[in-house]
Amino acid sequence: MHEVLLFASVPAHQHYELLQQLAGLTAMQPRHCLERRLIFKAYRKPGLMAGRTGASQDIQSGDLQRLNKMLNGSMYYTQVVGPVTEKDFGAAIDSDMHMDGTDEKPEAYRYDYEHQPWRLEFRDIPEAGTRSAVTSRQMSSSSLPSGDVMPVMSAWGYNFVNEHVVEGDLFVHNEIVIFLQRVLQYPTDQEPSQPRQQMPPLKDMMPLEKSGSYVLQASITVQDGSNQETMKLASQHLFGLREQLKSVIRLEQADRLSLDTRAK
């Protein structure tokens, strides 16, 4: 699948007004979203370097060629996304540590890491050399087993890098998904080696952009990226939105290299 995108930067003071305007445009109430995003980096397992690097005369069979391509192809960062709610922040960890149960309130909400649903999102580097004024890139999403993702991800050859939280509001305008979002960072400085079991209160989360500004992302997912007609149609829809929002914000293509997901 492909996705076609346009971005705009929204200063913090315009945020509320823009929410109202988007609600009017899309005729729907904003859907508030909070997502944990875990960043993973692929690495090459040392034993699996099967390619022969020397000058070899023998011709590789097709399967072997494909396998080699897969194994020696470029490596990517991927992210694992888990939707959370506001209640999950600052909630006590769900564990059986307090076995006496006398001082616990039974109605206290607990964040259940063991049942946290996850979704693996892969985004390629945006396509280069397209004439169109939109960002288009290959993408894929698939759901993961809920709970602890570390064993799964490390089995697939991914290292945990970092995590952050994205908060924002989602609108749907025909085929266009408009996501007005900003990145929140965890308050502590140290880099954890695995995803957190427990989350700090939401008010302690620091926006990555200190001014508190938001990013507006308008995207259309296209089933078949090789179909030029559909891609063109999707771009035209985005341009239509750009025209409609022209007096409010400036939607534009993102810098290709800033969306580079390749792991060096």
Add this chain to the structure above:
Amino acid sequence: MADSFTLPLRPLIEDRDRPDTLPAEIAQINNQWGSFRDVNEEVLRTKIAEEYKDDLDEDENNKNASDLDSTERLEQLYKRRKDIIDFATQAHMEAMFAVDFISLLLSKDTPRQAETSMSPFLKQIAPLGSLNAEVVNPPPKPDSTTKDISAVSRGWRIQNFNGAANKLLQAASRLETEVASETRYWNEVLTVKEKGWKVSRLPREKQALGVQYGFLEATPIFRDRGLASLRRAENGSLILDKGLIPAKARFVRVRVMQDGQLVGLSNSTTPTNDEETIESRILQARDTLYEEELFHELVREARATASYGVTTRRNLIRIPASDNLEILLDLVDANENDPQPDQDISQNGTRIAEGLSHTIRILLAYAHRQNLHRRTLLPLPLTPRKRTIPEHQLFRPALAYIQHMSHVLWLQSFLKDISGVLHSAALDIPAYTKHVFSTRLTKTSSTPTAEAVVERFLVPFESTFSGKLLTPRGSFSIAIRTYLSSPPFGTNFEVSCTMPDYPDSKSPGRLSLREEVEAAITHLLLLDVVFTTSSNGLPPPKPEKDTKENPVWEAVYPQHGELVLSSSNPEKHKKIKIALSRHELSLQTYTVRCIDGSGRGHWEQPSQTPKHYTWGTPLACHQSLMAVVREASS
């Protein structure tokens, strides 16, 4: 405010109409007639006489003129003509002189232009530019002339001021009416807005206001029609301008026909009030839009359900509901007089019609909510194929309900009939229990109550009947399920039974025809009656009799309701044949001369006239079935 601030726009006019002062008049008379001293009677008389004579002279002249003969008249005519020509020539010459003079004067400044209007004679004798003009100080005008000029200019000024004042006052009054009508217009717009309608600028016509009364989730063509502009009439009242759409109120009428007769009719949902407020007009426009969308969706659904026998004409949907019931839906004008007489309309039919008309409207509102829900979901990836929107379920649930009720009522009446037949034969079959609409919904907490209520109506309907049989531990159950929105379409009956005494009996399973169900249940009850008869159809064995020779009614062919009481004499086997139908239970007893008594058909030779007993008919037997069986066995 207008009273406190008045600005005099007209000039103040002095009262000039008073007569001239007496001395002026005396001076005028002195000037004209001489001194008053000379006036005496004689002078005045001669004066009057002179005036009289003048009048007479004029009359005489006129008379003479008419007396002139034609030659003189002709002469006079020529003379006059000559005079006219002379005058004209003279005028022409004077004009030419004037032109020459002006041309000569102008030839100093613009020689080329002036030369064109000069006469050739003048060109010869006077060189160009030989005449000049200069402004000289005019001689001082006499006082009277100055006075005249000032009086005339004053008059002109006053006249112009008057004109200007009139124009201003006209403009003011026009502005006043304009302001009044604008005020009225905006007040009405405000009332509309305060009532909660969305008032906005029209997207196509930026300077006009519009009111949105349509439904955001409706089908696009109807969604876009839900906007009308608010225009201002001459007097400032609001006009709802819907463009080309006719302003008539229309609604979907539901008619219920039974055996081709109209038995029920739904009325217009909106009260037609005669007072034409803008609010009522907006409401009417909204309702009509809703009704038209409803009809559009109904037609769409009717086309999709053509397999049920639903037919659509241009403006009519005909739905065969159940048995002899037919439902007609059409879009009619709200104030159209109903030509049908009201005599045939029954309360039940009206109830069905009203219920159906409410149902389809509620379901359309529910469909709107579903549209909103679908629209705000994350969209699927874009593909070249266009996705079609499935038809809304509007009349299908109601239709399913009617069909389901009809089947339930039929089954109820059938069970009542057949248990009545059994009761009349003193077979006390236990009463059955029924659960009509026993479908249970798993309520999800996320859906609002209003939607959850409607959802109950959209699932397949299910009713269950269950009861016990005459034979101990025997029971039956019938489940009726009606599906109209998902396959398998239609109604089916699931009949199941347990008869421990007759292990060969199998549940008939899923049936879809009433005849099949009737046959299955009748057969089941027949088996039940047969086994009951065989188990306790005999009088209790007498203690003095030998117990091992105790004869037993043996169910030889239970499917055919045949029982045999074997006897030691092969010619004297006794046989009972029981037949059960919806309306009667019949029993036949006879003796057969077969070896084992179990022969059938032409092998069976009744030895004596068979005896007939029937129950459930007017000629019913008064004994109970068991009593007859006991009698036959003795």
